[in-house]
Amino acid sequence: MGIETKNQEIEASMREIARSLLSEKNVDVIIGYTKGTVPMSSSPIMITKVEDVDKLVWNNLCYVNLAKYLVPKIPQLTDPEGGNLKIGIVSKGCVGRALIHLAVEKQINLDNIKIIGIPCNGIINRKKVEKEIGEREVFEVLASGNDIVVKGKNFEEKFPFDEYINELCKVCKVKSPPTKADLTEACIGECQEITSVQDDFADIAEFEAKTAEEKWDYIKDLLETCTRCYACREACPMCYCNLCFVDQNKPVWFGKTTDLSDIIVFHLIRAMHLAGRCVACGACSSVCPMGIDLNIITRKLEKIVKERYNFTSGIDNKTLPPMMAFKMQDSEEFMLEED
Amino acid sequence: MTVQTAQEKAKSEEWDPKIIAFLCNWCSYAGADLAGVSRIQYPPNVRIVRVPCSGRVNPYFIIKSLTDGWDGVVISGCHPGDCHYISGNLVARRRFAILNELLEFFGIEPGRVNFMWASAAEGERFAVLIRKATEKVKALGPNKKFEKKW
Numbered sequence: 048m049g050i051e052t053k054n055q056e057i058e059a060s061m062r063e064i065a066r067s068l069l070s071e072k073n074v075d076v077i078i079g080y081t082k083g084t085v086p087m088s089s090s091p092i093m094i095t096k097v098e099d100v101d102k103l104v105w106n107n108l109c110y111v112n113l114a115k116y117l118v119p120k121i122p123q124l125t126d127p128e129g130g131n132l133k134i135g136i137v138s139k140g141c142v143g144r145a146l147i148h149l150a151v152e153k154q155i156n157l158d159n160i161k162i163i164g165i166p167c168n169g170i171i172n173r174k175k176v177e178k179e180i181g182e183r184e185v186f187e188v189l190a191s192g193n194d195i196v197v198k199g200k201n202f203e204e205k206f207p208f209d210e211y212i213n214e215l216c217k218v219c220k221v222k223s224p225p226t227k228a229d230l231t232e233a234c235i236g237e238c239q240e241i242t243s244v245q246d247d248f249a250d251i252a253e254f255e256a257k258t259a260e261e262k263w264d265y266i267k268d269l270l271e272t273c274t275r276c277y278a279c280r281e282a283c284p285m286c287y288c289n290l291c292f293v294d295q296n297k298p299v300w301f302g303k304t305t306d307l308s309d310i311i312v313f314h315l316i317r318a319m320h321l322a323g324r325c326v327a328c329g330a331c332s333s334v335c336p337m338g339i340d341l342n343i344i345t346r347k348l349e350k351i352v353k354e355r356y357n358f359t360s361g362i363d364n365k366t367l368p369p370m371m372a373f374k375m376q377d378s379e380e381f382m383l384e385e386d
Numbered sequence: 387m388t389v390q391t392a393q394e395k396a397k398s399e400e401w402d403p404k405i406i407a408f409l410c411n412w413c414s415y416a417g418a419d420l421a422g423v424s425r426i427q428y429p430p431n432v433r434i435v436r437v438p439c440s441g442r443v444n445p446y447f448i449i450k451s452l453t454d455g456w457d458g459v460v461i462s463g464c465h466p467g468d469c470h471y472i473s474g475n476l477v478a479r480r481r482f483a484i485l486n487e488l489l490e491f492f493g494i495e496p497g498r499v500n501f502m503w504a505s506a507a508e509g510e511r512f513a514v515l516i517r518k519a520t521e522k523v524k525a526l527g528p529n530k531k532f533e534k535k536w
Binding site: 259261263267292301306308309311315316319322347348355356369370373375377381384 | 445450467473480481489491501502503511518531535
């Protein structure tokens with residue numbers, strides 16, 4: 048069975064669930080994906096009427112993490128008195144993880160939320176495909192069989208699906224939203240019960256073996272083109288601070304220039320803030336206008352919290368994230384000691 | 387006055403690292419004081435900033451120190467379990483563990499940022515550890531990775 052038939056099945060069942068949720072007044076609004084205005088894109092959409100349900104789509108271009116739209120509370124998602132609406136949210140694995148983590152951080156209340164689970168098989172790496180296509184005009188991008196088919200003016204090209212998906216999707220272990228026994232009520236559609244995630248982090252082992260100079264050069268080359276547009280921050284479901292540290296001006300902590308020093312400090316501190324919270328959705332890399340692939344930092348963060356504190360974010364809504372907790376016997380091998 | 391670049395500084399033989407030390411008020415600062423009154427010699431490269439607790443040390447402080455041109459950073463607090471605020475240093479320890487790994491991952495040489503515990507009774511230990519940290523930073527040379535071009 049090809050990817051496109053699978054997607055069509057998912058799409059049909061997703062619309063069916065959405066239709067019944069809306070018509071039975073179980074939810075007031077459904078957040079989902081719709082067709083994008085340009086090829087190779089998708090847009091988020093909020094649906095309140097049953098007749099609009101057919102606008103919902105599911106394909107391998109739905110890269111936005113929809114959990115972003117729940118925090119901070121936006122006016123469309125509140126009733127006229129400012130109370131909570133009941134929300135249905137179309138969730139692939141990483142959206143589900145983000146929802147659970149946001150609930151752990153007490154940013155959202157899962158009682159008001161219905162998770163419409165979708166088994167995701169990977170999001171197309173648009174930057175990689177765009178690079179191959181170059182200047183040529185694209186009309187349509189779709190998954191077919193085991194290929195990504197790009198149709199355009201006077202050409203049609205095929206790329207192997209497994210190679211041209213996001214780096215994070217290649218190593219993704221949570222394809223559909225995770226549910227614990229006490230969350231099953233919120234989950235409809237395809238969700239999976241998952242208690243722990245096994246990962247060997249082989250993909251960053253090579254980078255970690257490099258010397259400090261090589262690592263610095265790599266990071267420098269990677270981030271050099273960053274324009275500090277903060278698109279990564281805006282797309283991140285975990286970046287919901289009212290005032291981001293880079294926007295603080297009393298006092299000004301870090302420069303706002305695009306000097307390499309300032310860029311690296313921004314990404315370093317952002318990584319620090321996401322430790323134990325990042326759900327590895329890859330939204331930051333997908334929205335980067337300069338095509339910077341931040342997945343290496345994401346993977347490192349996952350590795351640190353997994354190895355040090357045996358924690359995977361967004362799997363369990365009962366365990367506190369590592370940066371909110373501490374233990375007397377935490378490892379401290381990095382501390383300076385007398386000989 | 388001409389501004390010396392990091393390279394020039396490295397070339398000049400009299401280069402000596404400047405290290406900023408964030409010491410917790412209750413243990414390490416008193417430990418440094420004890421080292422002083424006991425007349426234990428330790429390198430004069432460290433400039434001490436007194437903070438209420440090692441948990442007060444925001445990772446910004448450490449990175450800001452590096453971008454501001456300090457060659458090394460030392461953070462010292464009470465031993466686990468001895469914190470004046472019960473758990474400040476335990477919270478800090480997790481933060482530092484992650485920051486330390488991230489700094490290494492970004493290619494900052496290990497040894498540029500040093501974490502240690504020193505109690506108020508450990509003047510000797512404080513001096514030894516500061517000596518060790520200073521040697522490490524000296525071996526690494528001037529901190530130029532975070533140097534701004536303009």
